[in-house]
Amino acid sequence: xxxxxxxxxxxxxxxxxxxxxxxxxxxxxxxxxxxxxxxxxxxxxxxxxxxxxxxxxxxxxxxxxxxxxxxxxxxxxxxxxxxxxxxxxxxxxxxxxxxxxxxxxxxxxxxxxxxxxxxxxxxxxxxxxxxxxxxxxxxxxxxxxxxxxxxxxxxxxxxxxxxxxxxxxxxxxxxxxxxxxxxxxxxxxxxxxxxxxxxxxxxxxxxxxxxxxxxxxxxxxxxxxxxxxxxxx
Amino acid sequence: xxxxxxxxxxxxxxxxxxxxxxxxxxxxxxxxxxxxxxxxxxxxxxxxxxxxxxxxxxxxxxxxxxxxxxxxxxxxxxxxxxxxxxxxxxxxxxxxxxxxxxxxxxxxxxxxxxxxxxxxxxxxxxxxxxxxxxxxxxxxxxxxxxxxxxxxxxxxxxxxxxxxxxxxxxxxxxxxxxxxxxxxxxxxxxxxxxxxxxxxxxxxxxxxxxxxxxxxxxxxxxxxxxxxxxxxxxxxxxxxxxxxxxxxxxxxxxxxxxxxxxxx
Numbered sequence: 001x002x003x004x005x006x007x008x009x010x011x012x013x014x015x016x017x018x019x020x021x022x023x024x025x026x027x028x029x030x031x032x033x034x035x036x037x038x039x040x041x042x043x044x045x046x047x048x049x050x051x052x053x054x055x056x057x058x059x060x061x062x063x064x065x066x067x068x069x070x071x072x073x074x075x076x077x078x079x080x081x082x083x084x085x086x087x088x089x090x091x092x093x094x095x096x097x098x099x100x101x102x103x104x105x106x107x108x109x110x111x112x113x114x115x116x117x118x119x120x121x122x123x124x125x126x127x128x129x130x131x132x133x134x135x136x137x138x139x140x141x142x143x144x145x146x147x148x149x150x151x152x153x154x155x156x157x158x159x160x161x162x163x164x165x166x167x168x169x170x171x172x173x174x175x176x177x178x179x180x181x182x183x184x185x186x187x188x189x190x191x192x193x194x195x196x197x198x199x200x201x202x203x204x205x206x207x208x209x210x211x212x213x214x215x216x217x218x219x220x221x222x223x224x225x226x227x228x229x230x231x232x233x
Numbered sequence: 234x235x236x237x238x239x240x241x242x243x244x245x246x247x248x249x250x251x252x253x254x255x256x257x258x259x260x261x262x263x264x265x266x267x268x269x270x271x272x273x274x275x276x277x278x279x280x281x282x283x284x285x286x287x288x289x290x291x292x293x294x295x296x297x298x299x300x301x302x303x304x305x306x307x308x309x310x311x312x313x314x315x316x317x318x319x320x321x322x323x324x325x326x327x328x329x330x331x332x333x334x335x336x337x338x339x340x341x342x343x344x345x346x347x348x349x350x351x352x353x354x355x356x357x358x359x360x361x362x363x364x365x366x367x368x369x370x371x372x373x374x375x376x377x378x379x380x381x382x383x384x385x386x387x388x389x390x391x392x393x394x395x396x397x398x399x400x401x402x403x404x405x406x407x408x409x410x411x412x413x414x415x416x417x418x419x420x421x422x423x424x425x426x427x428x429x430x431x432x433x434x435x436x437x438x439x440x441x442x443x444x445x446x447x448x449x450x451x452x453x454x455x456x457x458x459x460x461x462x463x464x465x466x467x468x469x470x471x472x473x474x475x476x477x478x479x480x481x482x483x484x485x486x487x488x489x490x491x492x493x494x495x496x497x
Contacts, residue, residue: 111429113391114384131387131427 005030013053013084020059024067028074035078054081058088102139112136112150132171138162141222148172154199163219164199168209174199179207235266235344238351238471239369241393241401243385245356247377248406251446252436252464253353254282256373258451259468261316265348268307268318270340272365273355274331277322283310284449285319294323297335303342318347328360333367340368349471358392366393372401373433378408378418386428402433404467409438410481421481433470435479436463 004022008015018027056071063071068086075081091099101121108126112118114133118126123140134150136142142154144166153175155162160177168174174181179201198215202208210218240253250273257269271279274294280286291306303320310317320339323330343350354365366372372393376386386403393401405424412418425432439460445452452461453468459479466476 113394114388116391129429132384133388134391 003030005034007034013055014081015055015057017057018059018061020061024063028070031071031074032078035075038079051080051082053084055084056086058086060088060090062088062090062092105143106138114150130172141165151175160201160205161219162200163215163222165212165215166198168197168199174207176201176207179205181207235347235350236371237340237344237369238349238371238373239354239365239398240351240373240375241354241362241365241389242375242382243356243358243389244376244382247375247382248436249356249375250278250282250353251442251452252373252375252404252406253351254279254446255451255453255461255464256468256471257317257349257351258283258313259453259465260349260351260471261310261313262453262465263468263472264314264316265472266316266318266346267349267351268320268343268347270320270343270350270352271322272328272331272336272352272361274322274361275324275327276355277324279353280308280319280321282446282449283317283319283451285310285321286449289321292321292323293339294326294330296320296339297331303339328355328364331364332360333364336364336368358389362392366396366398369398371399373404374401374428374430375404375406376424376428377406378413378420378424380419383419383424383427390428390430400430402431403428404433404436406436407438408435408481413481421478432478434463434467436460436467437479 004019004027006017008017054075063086071086072083075083103122105123105125106120108118108120108124108128110118110128112128112130112134114131117135117137118124120138120140122138123143124136124138125143125145126136127145129147130136130144130150130152132149135153136144136151137153137156139155139157139159139162141162142152142164144152144164147170148166148168149170149172151173152164152166154164155177156175158177162176164174164176168183170183171185172183174183176199181199196212197209198212199207199209200218215222240249240256242249253269257267261267269279269283270293271277273279280289285308288308291301293306295301296303296306306320308319308321309315310319320343340350340352352365352369355361374386374389376382390401403425405421408421409418413420419427421432421435437459439452439458441455441458442452442460445455452458453464455461456465463479466479469476
């Protein structure tokens with residue numbers, strides 16, 4: 001019969017693979033046997049055991065929180081392994097969508113009128129006009145091709161690394177995280193802030209503007225997907 | 234089967250009721266059977282402008298609450314070959330006494346008999362507005378060249394876009410030629426571009442509109458008046474004709490105005 005639990009050693013840790021086709025009950029049974037066996041051998045050798053890291057691979061199977069707890073408890077109880085992580089080759093669609101939304105660039109082509117709010121969970125590329133009284137909100141950065149006459153709020157859940165790239169040449173309001181900047185004709189910014197600029201939170205935690213050439217230096221990771229799926233899950 | 238058109242604006246005082254009365258009259262003059270519905274329950278005006286105030290017996294709330302039949306509440310305007318009718322609003326009730334479903338039923342009933350049903354929407358975006366748009370197939374948005382009216386119009390377009398209505402069409406009302414030419418207010422192109430909806434027509438500001446309304450005669454009855462021409466053109470465009478937009482040519486000062494330096 002095929003083993004449903006296999007333990008392999010790698011360079012710096014052990015990997016415990018659980019067969020995705022086996023039932024959880026039989027996995028727990030075999031794991032129990034395996035650990036008992038190991039314990040027996042350890043007793044024979046009588047060496048002082050140092051801490052060994054263990055990675056659990058569940059293959060094409062997702063363990064529920066309860067199952068994970070059972071597994072962790074069993075291993076803690078019957079061995080000296082330290083569990084580094086539990087990894088799986090699959091994620092739920094829900095998680096995947098969440099991740100995709102958070103890291104990808106959502107594109108919207110429309111007109112945001114007075115009283116309307118467009119919310120994006122990640123970064124937002126907006127093509128169109130934001131009328132006075134309209135609002136764009138993104139948890140990531142906002143890039144606007146068109147006219148901003150309303151409010152653009154980047155990093156609205158507190159992400160101070162977010163930036164806003166737009167032509168700041170009309171009356172508007174810029175928000176990043178909890179900082180606000182009002183762009184008005186009367187305001188000296190209006191003339192100073194030219195096209196091809198971006199808004200960001202500087203080292204002094206003040207909302208500031210800078211020319212686009214400085215964007216790469218200010219936010220070097222903006223064009224990379226920060227953190228792969230593994231870190232995210 | 235008739236078409237129900239709601240006439241709305243968001244802001245008050247831009248000429249929704251005047252526009253409803255005049256477009257309705259203009260359509261009736263073109264030989265269409267038109268029924269106007271006043272939805273401004275509690276603050277009704279449409280009957281006054283049409284000069285039908287004294288002839289109200291039953292109103293829309295009576296119909297909704299089953300005190301009368303729909304056809305009994307409708308008032309006929311005898312001036313237009315039996316083509317213009319009005320379903321008046323109640324004065325001693327409020328906007329929550331009618332709901333959207335009841336409006337849909339009333340309008341469905343009226344559509345069988347009339348070519349056009351024009352719904353005069355109250356100002357604001359509360360229940361009265363929701364009732365008015367519930368039964369409509371199309372929407373006409375009235376604005377003036379003032380920034381506050383334009384801002385409210387923008388908000389209304391946003392709300393209308395969330396419904397299944399066709400995109401609204403725009404009427405720019407009460408245009409003062411001189412102010413627009415001098416660039417003191419946004420011009421027609423700017424307003425249309427800003428709101429990015431189709432322009433249905435423009436109406437010039439004219440003292441005779443108020444004068445005529447006070448007498449209970451819609452201004453469209455006077456074919457020479459510039460505001461009247463604006464409304465007549467709008468009615469023809471609703472009927473599907475292609476009518477060129479009226480031009481904003483500057484009124485030349487007359488000989489006497491030159492002498493006395495009087496400006497209009």
